[in-house]
Amino acid sequence: MSSHSIAFDFLYGAKRLEQRLDGALSNVKGVSFSEFRLLATIQESNSGSLTRVDLASLVGLTPSGVTRALKPLEKLGYVKTVKGQRDARQAHAVLTRQGKILVKDGRSVIEDTIADVLSNKPLRSLAQLMEAL
Secondary structure, three states, X not given: OOHHHHHXXXXXXXXXXXXXXXXXXXXXXXXXXXXXXXXXHHHHOOOOEEEHHHHHXXXXXXXXXXXXXXXXXHHOOOEEEEEOOOOOOXXXXXXXXXXXXXXXXXXXHHHHHHHHHHHOOOOOOHHHHHHHO
C-alpha cells in the first residue's frame, strides 16, 4: 500500500467519523459536529472566551466564517458576544450556562459514538478501523 493511498484512506476515515459524530450530535443535541467543535474550543480556552480571529485560527475557518457559524448558536442561547474590556472593537465569544451544559452533554454523545464504532469488532489495523466507520 502506497503512502498516498494510506493518506487518502486516513482522510476518508476521518470524514466518515466526522459524519457519524455529526449525525449523533444532531439527533441528540440538535447541533452539528462543527458547531459543537466551536463551542468546545471556546470552553477549552484558558480564559473561557476567544476573539473570532483566535477561534478561527484554532478551528481552521476564516473570522467571517466563525461569525456566520456563531450567529445561530447565539440565537439558541449557547454563546454570547462580549465586548473587549480594553478595546470595545474586539468582541469575544463566551459560552453561556446553556452552552457549557451542551458541551458537557455533547462530549458524552461523542464518547458513546466512538465507543460504538470501536466495539463492533476487534480492530487490528487502520484499514479495519476505516471499514468500521
